[in-house]
Amino acid sequence: MSENVRDAEAVSRFVEAFAAQLVEAGMQRMPARVFAALLSSDEGAMSAAELGEQLRISPAAVSGAVRYLAQTHMVSREREPGSRRERYRVHGDQWYEALTNREAVIKRWEGALREGLVSLGAETPAGRRMAETLAFFEFVEGEVSAMMERWRVHREKTFGS
């Protein structure tokens, strides 16, 4: 066993373990597996064919998974110059910012809460509870962007540019 050949089985174990956690947190199985595979690849990028082979899934499954991941900004698509092959890349920093972009989710929660507030009346006990919940989300929303700013600083210090 050569030392610089990645241990395919160790990689696979990680991919499946990490994907399982993502699934448990609500992500669909295929996007989770594809994402984990990209995260653990040395280049941080793979082609559809490579993904299909490593994960033993059909091109259709790869296609569906990467579409989802691209839409949610967890990976970006790149065209390999001079080829119709595409590569899917996890951008070291971009992806966890995307994770934080549950902001979109929070926004929709806020929308639903605001409507409820209107139709139930702000002066009812239920209305007051919902107003406080809404305030919490608004607070969090503001805090998150400040936190990401601090992270960038912290990251710079720890990992260099």
Next chain:
Amino acid sequence: MSENVRDAEAVSRFVEAFAAQLVEAGMQRMPARVFAALLSSDEGAMSAAELGEQLRISPAAVSGAVRYLAQTHMVSREREPGSRRERYRVHGDQWYEALTNREAVIKRWEGALREGLVSLGAETPAGRRMAETLAFFEFVEGEVSAMMERWRVHREKTFGS
């Protein structure tokens, strides 16, 4: 239409709309609906029978939903004194702290990442990427508790004790 009778249809609209958002964010349907119903109730608490009637679901469905919600600390169970009826309550402040308890989720992600780091080797490109990811989660974990502290202060100011 009397003014102090809650408009059942408006409540229902809110419940279903808010629950739909929770579902979209990964929560199961019944827990989401039950939770939304509790949130929009004036008392912030309902019995199993009331939940079943309002949501048009079986006792079995209520039972499953509240078990999940109790496990994840989104609601607490209370025994109605002198009765075998139970009430399920959303504690104004307790529940969104529970939401923040995605911390448990993050902890498990960290676990998977650490294992991957070991088996892939910290000195590989993939290893470095995972180390940075891990550092991000560790950073977030610390920030979240500080944020909740600030929220409590902010809440005090805005809503009184």
Next chain:
DNA sequence: CGCTTCTTTCAGAAATTTGTGAAGTTAAGG
């Protein structure tokens, strides 16, 4: 104790979700 009321468990029917093969679309490269 036994009756009654409420809750939980469980097996299964129904609905939904998931992943595939196959056909369809696009675009590079001769």
Next chain:
DNA sequence: CCTTAACTTCACAAATTTCTGAAAGAAGCG
């Protein structure tokens, strides 16, 4: 243009999840 490689879409089979009715299990109260 035509060929061919790469990706996407779609209909369907399989697997999984969800919710229910029915039966069993607790716990108050007489």
